[in-house]
Amino acid sequence: NAGVTQTPKFRVLKTGQSMTLLCAQDMNHEYMYWYRQDPGMGLRLIHYSVGEGTTAKGEVPDGYNVSRLKKQNFLLGLESAAPSQTSVYFCASSRDRVNPGELFFGEGSRLTVL
């Protein structure tokens, strides 16, 4: 049972380039989330999804887009990367919100934008 898997784990981009981070979960969870974590800070929510085909904005959505075409996958896209998007990105999933149990996090994707 893999849990939450993020790819790639490391990536270096130049300003203006685009890329997509992939998050996959094998727990049949309805809810999925993308967070970013900057040095010495807690995690901030970028976007989240409450089910296949749905997405919503979190605290810091600007500069990012997401898609949830399949229940098990949640993609985070950067259309034109900026140095301010240098961060560690974490994906998470959870079962539902009626009984808000634990979130399962991936190991993170470290992105550097030059």
Added chain:
Amino acid sequence: DAKTTQPNSMESNEEEPVHLPCNHSTISGTDYIHWYRQLPSQGPEYVIHGLTSNVNNRMASLAIAEDRKSSTLILHRATLRDAAVYYCILRSAGGTSYGKLTFGQGTILTVHP
């Protein structure tokens, strides 16, 4: 979103109990109290959560004040592996929050051998 206040850092010795406090004076009736921890270079890991009653699991205990305005995470015997940043988070079960977690700065726990 209701906020939490935690000390920036705490220290403990190995095999001693650790009590990590959290204040959440603006907690609402539908907010669950969650604790996560983050080891260096890893994603956050669920520790425990509760609503009103004290909770125990294999990792820790959660003591919740009667008025729910504060709580304490208890690690009964700290090990070196427990050195991490501990986050106390309120997670709403109602409204439009969809169970989101809002992370604060957390408490950096250092465990001495």
